[in-house]
Amino acid sequence: MVDGEHTALRFKRDGQWREMSYSELEDEVAQVAGGLVAQGIRPGDRVAVLGQTSPEWTICDLAIDRIGAVCVPIYPTSSRQEREWVLSDSGARMLITPPDDLPRGEPVAPVPRGEDEPSTIIYTSGTTDPAKGCLLTSGNLRAARESLDSLISTGVGDVVYLYLPLAHLFARMTQMMTLTRGATLAYFGGDIREIVTELTEVKPTHLPSxxxxxxxxxxxxxxxxxxxxxxxxxxxxxxxxxxxxxxxxxxxxxxxxxxxxxxxxxxxxxxxxxxxxxxxxxxxxxxxxxxxxxxxxxxxxxxxxxxxxxxxxxxxxxxxxxxxxxxxxxxxxxxxxxxxxxxxxxxxxxxxxxxxxxxKKDLIITSGGKNISPANLENDLRRSRWISHAVMHGDRMPYAVALITLDAEEILPWAKENGLPEDIVELARHPRVLGMVGEVVTEANSAYSPPERIRRFAVLGHDFSQESGELTPTMKLRRKVVHDRYSALFTALYGGNLRS
The missing domain is CATH 3.40.50.12780 (ANL, N-terminal domain)
Known part of the structure; x- marks a missing residue:
């Protein structure tokens, strides 16, 4: 049993770190659960949650679970079309948008839930296909927690720093393991650029990333x-x-x-x-x-x-x-x-x-019959401080080519120091930048056999993003979107009329 006075949550408000004890968290969850019941939510009903990682997100999640309802998380970066699809397909009865005002009512006791009863529906942000709702039961979550018991050593006195979106199951499992063991869950302040600063402030013992x-x-x-x-x-x-x-x-x-x-x-x-x-x-x-x-x-x-x-x-x-x-x-x-x-x-x-x-879906088979798994070389390229993303192409083609995007946080300060244009579009075609990227490609290529190597590449004047649809909310590449959107550029890389 966790001491109610121990710190459960740590979070930033108006630039200051604040805390919520386990007893305060229990009271909050019971009241929000009561508010859901007062608004007609019953066991088995779907309740969608849309918002940034925050204490309120956690409270909503725990309150939904408390009354036997089904949590349907939605990524805050989802498009309007994606949100509408999740709400419609899941049959959600309610949408909560923390940290906005949460429904409150008389505290209610937990509702028991059977092993095979649904606990959450999580829509996977597919890299090639439309999102599908993964139905996970109470038994699935319990089994996962038991599997993680031997891996995660958090306990009272430990601090877990969480910046991942709670719409992602990795983050929610972290939340579950932290709070069931009496540790403290510390949330990032909402600005991804402040993560390194906040790590020095929070001093976590554990970090999922x-x-x-x-x-x-x-x-x-x-x-x-x-x-x-x-x-x-x-x-x-x-x-x-x-x-x-x-x-x-x-x-x-x-x-x-x-x-x-x-x-x-x-x-x-x-x-x-x-x-x-x-x-x-x-x-x-x-x-x-x-x-x-x-x-x-x-x-x-x-x-x-x-x-x-x-x-x-x-x-x-x-x-x-x-x-x-x-x-x-x-x-x-x-x-x-x-x-x-x-x-x-x-x-x-x-x-x-x-x-x-x-x-399996990403496998490239060249016209010469060579099977190439692109993720390995792409990942090697991303180790460079200059490169944000790399996407290979070459299915049924004589050799592999790639599109590469620059890491603006690294390349722009370097450009300023070296008297180059502080514009990512101009830098993408500047000879010095193309030369640097070429050196990175050559070095990465050296670890692979000739048929697996990137023969030509192009540097884009912008990065991929969730908003433009090339990345999933967990920053995975939507390969089909990239291949379709930049098909003409890939074709040009085989035509001999493009510098690389």
């Missing part, structure tokens, strides 16, 4: 500490994360082994994990004492992993979802005899560590 944060820190540190004493570098890195970080967990996208090795050497262990919404966010993970860089770890307790004949990763366990909401065809494609077909390609080594090698 996507790879981009670690990639950017790695790129900055390696660029500006050349020649510095190694222990001094390690000390600076530890300080950048607040000085108390014991464990960081990364997932949702691949991360280069060299980056993980670097942070481990600095005393900031970053454990790569693997899962998806359909598996309630858990399949495998590296863990303290069981790390193999380049892998996504061993299957977590309660989860079985099998590699199909075509190389697809299959997973089975009580954590695997029951199917997509109102989409039997997609459900049958995803589930066979209890096995979840992840769509990822991978391999297991002799010690049971899982390696993800690409996505």
């Amino acid at each position: 996507v790879p981009r944060l670690f990639e950017k820190v790695y790129a900055k540190v390696t660029a500006f500490t050349e020649g510095m004493d190694r222990e001094r570098v390690h000390s600076l890195v530890r300080a950048a994360f607040g000085g108390r970080l014991r464990e960081a967990l990364t997932g949702a996208a691949p991360i280069a082994p060299e980056i993980l090795e670097f942070f481990a050497a600095c005393g900031v262990p970053v454990y790569e994990a693997y899962g998806m919404t359909e598996s309630t966010a858990v399949i495998s993970a590296n863990a303290p004492g069981a790390v193999r860089f380049g892998s996504v770890g061993r299957p977590l307790p309660g989860v079985e992993v099998h590699i199909a004949e075509d190389g697809e990763v299959l997973a089975k366990g009580r954590n695997v979802f029951q199917g997509y909401h109102r989409d039997d065809t997609a459900s049958r494609e995803a589930l066979h005899d209890g096995w979840l077909h992840t769509g990822d390609l991978g391999a297991l080594d002799d010690d049971g560590y899982l390696y993800i090698t690409g996505r």
